[in-house]
Amino acid sequence: MIVMKFGGTSVESAAAIERVAGIIRPRFEQRPLVVVSAMGKTTNKLLAAADKAAAGNLADALRDAEDLRGFHRTEAGKIIPAESTSAMELVLENNFEALESTLEAIATAGQITPLLWDEVCSYGERLSSALVALALPAFGLPAAHLDARSVLITDSRHTQALPLYSRTYSRFKEKAVPLMQGRVVVMGGFIGATADGVTTTLGRGGSDFSAAIAGAGIGADEIQIWTDVDGMLTCDPRVLPGGHLVKNISFAEAAELAYFGAKVLHPATVQPAIEKNIPVRILNSRRPEVSGTLIVADNVECRNSVKSIACKCDITVVNIRSLRMLMAHGFLRRIFEVFDRYRTPVDMVSTSEVSVSLTIDHTQYLGDIEAELSKIAEVTVVPNQALICLVGDALRETPGIAKRIFSALETVNIRMITQGASLLNVSVVVDGADLVRGVEALHQEFFRDLDPEVFQ
Numbered sequence: 001m002i003v004m005k006f007g008g009t010s011v012e013s014a015a016a017i018e019r020v021a022g023i024i025r026p027r028f029e030q031r032p033l034v035v036v037s038a039m040g041k042t043t044n045k046l047l048a049a050a051d052k053a054a055a056g057n058l059a060d061a062l063r064d065a066e067d068l069r070g071f072h073r074t075e076a077g078k079i080i081p082a083e084s085t086s087a088m089e090l091v092l093e094n095n096f097e098a099l100e101s102t103l104e105a106i107a108t109a110g111q112i113t114p115l116l117w118d119e120v121c122s123y124g125e126r127l128s129s130a131l132v133a134l135a136l137p138a139f140g141l142p143a144a145h146l147d148a149r150s151v152l153i154t155d156s157r158h159t160q161a162l163p164l165y166s167r168t169y170s171r172f173k174e175k176a177v178p179l180m181q182g183r184v185v186v187m188g189g190f191i192g193a194t195a196d197g198v199t200t201t202l203g204r205g206g207s208d209f210s211a212a213i214a215g216a217g218i219g220a221d222e223i224q225i226w227t228d229v230d231g232m233l234t235c236d237p238r239v240l241p242g243g244h245l246v247k248n249i250s251f252a253e254a255a256e257l258a259y260f261g262a263k264v265l266h267p268a269t270v271q272p273a274i275e276k277n278i279p280v281r282i283l284n285s286r287r288p289e290v291s292g293t294l295i296v297a298d299n300v301e302c303r304n305s306v307k308s309i310a311c312k313c314d315i316t317v318v319n320i321r322s323l324r325m326l327m328a329h330g331f332l333r334r335i336f337e338v339f340d341r342y343r344t345p346v347d348m349v350s351t352s353e354v355s356v357s358l359t360i361d362h363t364q365y366l367g368d369i370e371a372e373l374s375k376i377a378e379v380t381v382v383p384n385q386a387l388i389c390l391v392g393d394a395l396r397e398t399p400g401i402a403k404r405i406f407s408a409l410e411t412v413n414i415r416m417i418t419q420g421a422s423l424l425n426v427s428v429v430v431d432g433a434d435l436v437r438g439v440e441a442l443h444q445e446f447f448r449d450l451d452p453e454v455f456q
Helices: 014-030 042-054 058-077 082-109 114-139 165-179 207-218 251-259 270-276 331-341 366-373 393-397 401-408 432-446
Strands: 002-006 032-036 143-146 184-188 191-193 199-201 222-227 248-250 280-284 293-296 308-322 349-351 355-360 377-391 414-419 425-431
Touching: 002 014, 002 207, 014 032, 014 058, 014 114, 032 114, 032 207, 042 058, 042 082, 042 114, 058 082, 058 114, 082 114, 114 143, 114 184, 114 191, 114 199, 143 165, 165 184, 165 207, 184 207, 207 222, 207 270, 248 251, 251 270, 251 293, 251 308, 251 377, 308 366, 308 432, 331 355, 331 366, 349 414, 366 377, 377 432, 401 414, 401 425, 401 432, 425 432
Parallel strands: 002 032, 002 222, 032 184, 143 184, 222 280, 248 293
Antiparallel strands: 191 199, 280 293, 308 355, 308 377, 349 355, 377 425, 414 425
């Protein structure tokens, strides 16, 4: 058994779904469970409609919903066989009737509560999964639809729900595995439900996470993440085009890259796979012939000390200087209690005898955090920074890494540098305007000579 996850661009149109069917067909004997995201930009359009409803403009919100209905009917109608047209209309009717009720509830409340946010966002995956399941038989693939909310059981933390793993795995064995006998099972990613049946979501980008949970639940041989890139690259193509494909990488390295900005993989994806030791493969749905990136449990030997360079833009540096000459006992605890209280994650931390510098990328509560910290310390905030992270298993054992980094960045001002506690990364913070120049210099330094066993 395998899990195949297809993102929004992979199912954005009738032509894209036909491509997906062509990818599934040669793998049919491997008994695939297919996880799909919402079609194209559907989730963004659902949220835009919800915003209009919350602002009191219900009529426009309902018009947006009707436009989405038309889009799904048009694209699905091109590929769903005639004998399934009535089933398609029933899917559309049921989901859009429920969506209209949700938008009316938002308009009545005058706001999008976390529960309503989850409900309105869920329709994209509910629609795409049901319609893809109806379309696959037209391409010679018998299929069945599985409502993710019946198997992926979560806590009630709306918008960022966490799976209840033991219950979820039991549900997958009970409901998904029997359906997979001679059929492609299709379910939506990103969504789940509480034990009471209330719809929840795993956070934006959570379809990868859903695929990993499904893979662990059914005991898959491999989890495949089909996206619009060839796999993990040696640098972010949005920052610096021309990176090399990383053919093999460890779970630990992949998790580090995902956390530090590699958008090809959701940061939470690898955890269920690690626990069940299931390899994850990143593949390109537009170039299925490319072997992609295989992520495995064991360290991947490589003569290059760095496997890839990740980066995060729009980072904010917070400098905190003790009002005393030396930091008093408990000073660090008081600092991090403030960030914890405002649920603001910290990426990098650097300390000295009298000061702490740290980086955040969520600034929603920055004003409140700064006000609280100012009671115990001098605080300065430096916005518009960028974090560059070099990741590799061999970093911990390779002397001279810092020298090579500083030499490559000799014309770039480095504001912070730290080696991660995992020993798998070295990260630097630079001005946002220097990001491209910094990544290009580091890429030239560390990827001049490539190990052909690891890179392509």
